[in-house]
Amino acid sequence: MISIKTTRMKKLTRPLPPLALLIYASVLFAHHGNTAYDETARVRIKGTVTEFVWTNPHSQIYLDVKDSSGKVVNWGVETNSPGILTRAGWTRRALKAGDEVTLILCPAKNGQPVAYIGSGDPGTKVIFADGRELDFVDKTVDKTAVK
Numbered sequence: 665m666i667s668i669k670t671t672r673m674k675k676l677t678r679p680l681p682p683l684a685l686l687i688y689a690s691v692l693f694a695h696h697g698n699t700a701y702d703e704t705a706r707v708r709i710k711g712t713v714t715e716f717v718w719t720n721p722h723s724q725i726y727l728d729v730k731d732s733s734g735k736v737v738n739w740g741v742e743t744n745s746p747g748i749l750t751r752a753g754w755t756r757r758a759l760k761a762g763d764e765v766t767l768i769l770c771p772a773k774n775g776q777p778v779a780y781i782g783s784g785d786p787g788t789k790v791i792f793a794d795g796r797e798l799d800f801v802d803k804t805v806d807k808t809a810v811k
Contacts, residue, residue, distance in 0.1 A: 700778075702770055703785055705771060707769055707771045714726045716759035718749075719746070721745055723743045724740060724743070725740075725767070739777040740777070740778045741780070741781050743781050752783070753803050759790070765792055767789075767790055769788055
């Protein structure tokens with residue numbers, strides 16, 4: 665004999681597997697690509713760092729850049745996660761407010777002052793006023809190892 669309590673429990677738990685699948689699928693597809701950026705273009709901008717946010721899933725570089733009319737525009741530049749940046753030789757103190765830098769980046773397709781710079785896009789990098797460079801090449805890989 666099936667109790668009313670058991671029947672009610674079955675009715676309440678029946679939607680759980682499809683709900684769990686839906687949640688899993690949304691997490692799986694949550695990570696976005698770089699479709700907002702023109703990854704075929706490399707643009708050079710020069711400015712002053714206002715903030716460097718060392719965070720997952722993507723670190724951010726903010727800098728003030730003078731446009732062609734002399735107006736200061738704040739750019740937001742998405743980059744890699746701290747893990748990837750660390751393997752490329754970056755630290756959380758790699759960029760500081762006030763640093764004068766030139767970035768070679770992939771600009772937004774819509775012309776807004778946002779961009780992407782990072783691994784997966786060869787040629788993107790940060791160049792400091794003194795000539796030092798930060799790129800996105802993994803420094804932990806032994807290139808002399810035989811495959």
